[in-house]
Each structure stands twice: as C-alpha cells, then as structure tokens.
Amino acid sequence: MASTTPDRSHTRGYVIAGVLTALMVVGTLLLLRNITDVAGHPLNTLRPLGDQARKIDDLVVPVFAVAGIVFVLVEGGVIFLIARFRRRSDDADGEGDPVQIHGNSSLEWAWTAVPALILAVIAAFNVAAIWDLEGDAQNAEMNVEVVGQQWWWEFRYDTNEDGKPDVITANQLVIPADTTVGVNIRSNDVIHSFWIPTLNGKRDAVPGRVHKIALHADKPGIYEGQCTEYCGLSHGYMRMQVKALTKADYEKWLDNQLDGPVEPKADTPAAEGKAIFNTKCASCHQIDGYDTSGAPTASGEPDPEYGGADHPLVSGNAPNLTHLMSRDHFAGGMFPLYDSYDEGAARTSAMPSGDPSQGELGDWLRDPPGKKPMASDRARGMPNLNLSEDEIDKLVAYLTTLK
Numbered sequence: 573m574a575s576t577t578p579d580r581s582h583t584r585g586y587v588i589a590g591v592l593t594a595l596m597v598v599g600t601l602l603l604l605r606n607i608t609d610v611a612g613h614p615l616n617t618l619r620p621l622g623d624q625a626r627k628i629d630d631l632v633v634p635v636f637a638v639a640g641i642v643f644v645l646v647e648g649g650v651i652f653l654i655a656r657f658r659r660r661s662d663d664a665d666g667e668g669d670p671v672q673i674h675g676n677s678s679l680e681w682a683w684t685a686v687p688a689l690i691l692a693v694i695a696a697f698n699v700a701a702i703w704d705l706e707g708d709a710q711n712a713e714m715n716v717e718v719v720g721q722q723w724w725w726e727f728r729y730d731t732n733e734d735g736k737p738d739v740i741t742a743n744q745l746v747i748p749a750d751t752t753v754g755v756n757i758r759s760n761d762v763i764h765s766f767w768i769p770t771l772n773g774k775r776d777a778v779p780g781r782v783h784k785i786a787l788h789a790d791k792p793g794i795y796e797g798q799c800t801e802y803c804g805l806s807h808g809y810m811r812m813q814v815k816a817l818t819k820a821d822y823e824k825w826l827d828n829q830l831d832g833p834v835e836p837k838a839d840t841p842a843a844e845g846k847a848i849f850n851t852k853c854a855s856c857h858q859i860d861g862y863d864t865s866g867a868p869t870a871s872g873e874p875d876p877e878y879g880g881a882d883h884p885l886v887s888g889n890a891p892n893l894t895h896l897m898s899r900d901h902f903a904g905g906m907f908p909l910y911d912s913y914d915e916g917a918a919r920t921s922a923m924p925s926g927d928p929s930q931g932e933l934g935d936w937l938r939d940p941p942g943k944k945p946m947a948s949d950r951a952r953g954m955p956n957l958n959l960s961e962d963e964i965d966k967l968v969a970y971l972t973t974l975k
C-alpha cells in the first residue's frame with residue numbers, strides 16, 4: 573500500500589472525473605442539439621402542431637423546468653459537499669468531522685414535505701390536463717375508427733352514422749384540418765399503439781377495448797406516426813400518417829371514397845387483372861361492392877364483427893383496396909405508391925399526383941414477405957402467391973386504376 577502515494581491516486585481520480593464530466597457535457601450537448609433540431613425529425617413531441625399536443629407541451633415544459641431546477645440544486649449540493657468535506661491528506665481520523673445531523677427531525681420533515689408538495693402541485697396540473705384532453709375526445713366534431721392490425725393501420729368512417737362503416741382506408745388517416753376528430757382506437761389482433769407525436773400523445777390499441785383520443789391539426793399537412801407497442805415481426809414497419817386537408821378538399825376526398833371502385837375498360841390488361849384479383853386476392857382484400865362477406869379473419873373463422881355480411885366493406889385482416897391509389901404509401905406506410913412524388917402542396921390535395929410506382933407494387937406482389945417480414949403462414953400478413961410475371965403486370969395495371 574505504501575507504494576501508492578496519496579498524490580498519484582488523487583491525480584488519477586481527477587483525470588477520471590474530468591473525462592466523465594467531459595463525456596457528460598458532450599452527450600448533453602448532442603442530445604440538446606438533436607431534440608431542438610425539429611425540422612428533419614417528424615416524430616417529434618417538442619413541436620406541437622395541434623391543440624392536444626400543445627396542451628401536453630404546455631404541461632411538459634414547466635414540469636421539465638421544475639425537474640431541472642431540482643436537479644441542479646441537488647447535484648450542486650452533492651458536488652459542493654463532496655469538495656468541502658472530502659478527506660485531505662493531512663486529515664487525522666476523528667478530528668474535524670462534519671457535524672452529524674442524523675435524527676434531526678425538522679430537517680427530515682422538510683426534505684420529505686418539500687418534494688411531496690412539489691409532486692402534489694405537478695399532479696394537480698397533470699390531472700387537469702388529462703381531463704382537458706378527455707373532454708376534447710368526448711366533444712369531437714366527427715369520429716373515425718382506428719384499427720391496429722399486424723402490421724398496418726385501418727381507418728373506418730361511418731359518414732351516414734348507421735353504425736356500419738361506409739369508407740375504409742389504410743395507412744393514411746385523412747381528416748379535415750382545424751376540426752376536432754375523435755379516434756376510437758381498437759385492435760384486431762395484438763396490442764399496438766397509435767402515436768402521431770405532433771398531434772397528441774400515444775394510446776394503446778388493445779384487443780377488446782376502445783380507447784378514444786382527439787386529434788386537431790391546425791393546418792393542412794402530413795403528420796407522421798409510428799406504432800409504438802412492440803407487436804411482432806414487422807412492428808418497426810408499421811407506420812401511419814394523418815393527412816389533414818382543407819375542408820373543401822376533405823369533402824372532395826370523401827366523395828371519391830364514397831364512390832364505388834373504378835371499373836376497368838373491357839379487354840384491357842387492367843380488366844384481366846381484375847379477373848385475377850377476384851380469384852387470387854378477393855378472399856383477403858375487399859374492393860367495395862364485391863361480395864366477400866364472411867371472409868375469414870386471422871382466427872380462420874368468419875368474424876361477425878369484422879367480416880360478417882353486415883359489414884360487407886370489412887374483410888378482416890387485409891387492407892381494403894377500393895381506392896388504393898388515393899393513398900401515398902402502402903404496406904404500413906412503408907413503400908411509395910407514386911414515383912415522381914411532389915413533396916409540396918400536392919401532398920395535401922385530395923388525390924396524390926404523379927406516376928404510379930408500378931415497380932414497387934410489382935415487387936410487392938412478386939414476394940410480399942421478402943419486402944416486409946410477415947408470418948403469412950399464420951395468417952399474419954400477405955403470403956407469396958407465386959404469381960407469374962404476366963399476372964403481376966395485369967394485377968399492377970388493375971391496382972393502379974383504383975383511384
């Protein structure tokens with residue numbers, strides 16, 4: 573022991589403390605840089621673009637500030653005490669020890685009561701915010717059913733309020749801007765989580781339950797989201813978007829959705845594609861007006877709620893394709909439906925414009941599980957149907973007519 577002089581061990585300690593401090597400072601700066609650089613990061617909770625996200629932000633910022641003050645006070649105190657009362661080389665045992673305050677009840681009461689008080693005040697604001705958000709959901713101007721599926725999101729609109737959906741889409745939840753929209757979040761299989769961070773907090777989609785939240789987008793635009801509850805193989809490929817349109821564009825979009833599917837002209841590749849679709853795809857995918865009532869669901873049984881004759885637009889566990897090309901992306905928002913896609917104003921018009929991504933759709937039909945991991949042998953996702961190139965061409969010709 574005599575070989576380690578106090579001086580050398582001190583130096584080593586200072587070096588380690590210095591390096592750790594430097595790492596912490598660099599890490600904090602990097603973190604701050606990333607979380608404040610919101611432009612290129614669409615999944616950002618610090619950039620509220622709607623009423624509900626703003627209410628959450630208005631709560632988070634002051635709470636974070638309080639936590640920051642407490643952090644600085646406590647850590648500052650710890651560092652001060654370590655420096656002030658550290659053992660020096662000329663210290664003798666038992667001499668000049670700090671005053672011991674163990675058992676000082678006023679001090680102990682104080683450091684129990686002060687944090688409790690701070691937490692109680694924060695809790696009051698939290699509960700008020702939760703009630704406020706709940707009120708928004710209950711007083712929504714319109715409602716949409718949101719159904720989590722492995723691994724994509726389905727959106728159902730009941731515009732004539734007869735209890736049955738009359739518009740069913742996937743991946744992109746289209747809403748009017750500046751309108752409070754209630755979303756009733758459900759699941760058709762496992763637990764997912766619906767999250768559009770610029771509009772509201774996340775909410776789980778739990779089988780057998782309905783969770784309701786409100787979304788209110790200030791302006792027309794695309795608001796990105798991502799499933800945030802691990803839900804199996806392709807959880808990471810389960811995105812969604814809210815597309816907010818002006819009220820006029822929303823009406824246009826709705827009119828188009830309420831129309832039946834485009835019928836391909838006779839004797840075209842698209843017409844042949846439709847015939848192939850009816851034999852190879854319609855058992856899973858719904859096109860409005862084609863009778864596939866009672867299509868089997870994930871469990872293999874016709875599901876009265878999801879696939880029964882009462883809900884002829886709902887096929888169960890595959891996206892409704894009636895107006896496929898009115899969306900921007902397919903398969904959980906992963907792949908583009910348009911090649912030359914205008915990122916500007918066209919993104920928020922009633923119908924995307926550009927050249928259909930025939931290649932992407934062709935690749936998908938050639939080998940869906942190769943493009944996106946799926947367990948199609950267990951009715952989770954789309955199987956490889958071993959289509960010929962000729963069938964693929966005709967199917968793509970048909971699918972791209974479905975505006």
Ligand SMILES: [Cu+2]
Pocket residue numbers: 720721723763764765799800801802803807810
């Ligand atoms: Cu999911």
